[in-house]
Amino acid sequence: MRSLDSVHSYFDREAERFDAIYDKEKPLHQQIGDALFRRVIHERFSLVLNAIGAPGRTLLDVGCGPGRYGVELARRGAARCLGVDVAQPMIDIATAEAEKAGVADRCAWQVSDFLSWQSDEPFDAVVAMGYYDYLEDPLPHVEKMIGHTRDRLFASFPKRWEVRTPLRVLRFQLARGFVRFYSRPEVIDLFRRAGQLPFLALVDLGRDYLAIYDAGAARARR
Numbered sequence: 001m002r003s004l005d006s007v008h009s010y011f012d013r014e015a016e017r018f019d020a021i022y023d024k025e026k027p028l029h030q031q032i033g034d035a036l037f038r039r040v041i042h043e044r045f046s047l048v049l050n051a052i053g054a055p056g057r058t059l060l061d062v063g064c065g066p067g068r069y070g071v072e073l074a075r076r077g078a079a080r081c082l083g084v085d086v087a088q089p090m091i092d093i094a095t096a097e098a099e100k101a102g103v104a105d106r107c108a109w110q111v112s113d114f115l116s117w118q119s120d121e122p123f124d125a126v127v128a129m130g131y132y133d134y135l136e137d138p139l140p141h142v143e144k145m146i147g148h149t150r151d152r153l154f155a156s157f158p159k160r161w162e163v164r165t166p167l168r169v170l171r172f173q174l175a176r177g178f179v180r181f182y183s184r185p186e187v188i189d190l191f192r193r194a195g196q197l198p199f200l201a202l203v204d205l206g207r208d209y210l211a212i213y214d215a216g217a218a219r220a221r222r
């Protein structure tokens, strides 16, 4: 698929720069850019980690990038964190960070496109942060994630109608990457088709919607 190729090569090139968003120590111009355009990355990080509640839990992180969610959850006591990402340089960073944090025994990383990834393992929590931005056809991804979720699925969706959207479009066009956006009804429709709406909560995070889907409760209702 055209978008997967451009996403793949974009994140092969951008792995280090993306990981640096999480660091406090960086040049002033990067601090300003991140504060203006990428604050949501820190907000969703705190919100999702605290909502999952780590001790003894298992996590699947789809499009895990540099593995920040898995490493931090493992540090907080998660039993197992598996990250899947199509970009090898992202997985290299995640592997090194898990080693550095002393949690490599509870983390695993795999280089794969998520739809091609084969496993029937269920996880307490499935996380897909900054992932749906890069998909042409998101429905099969939502369906597959729900299938792997024992308890809750957390997924972010960048808003279509947001002041920063045109700048982001331009940035990705110049870098020959692929990015897309969602209206609130589009996110709701995805979960209506893949699951059951009463078990969906949508949190407005400014630049993104955060979808929290209670797959465990939805399954019990069937």
Ligand SMILES: C[S@@+](CC[C@H](N)C(=O)[O-])C[C@H]1O[C@@H](n2cnc3c(N)ncnc32)[C@H](O)[C@@H]1O
Pocket: 004, 007, 008, 011, 018, 062, 063, 064, 065, 066, 067, 068, 069, 084, 085, 086, 087, 090, 112, 113, 114, 115, 128, 129, 130, 131, 134
């Ligand atoms: C913006 S990064 C987000 C990383 C991480 N979730 C975070 O929030 O820190 C998006 C990641 O999704 C990965 N990705 C995009 N499409 C993918 C696919 N179809 N299968 C696996 N990974 C994918 C990219 O390689 C990239 O590392």
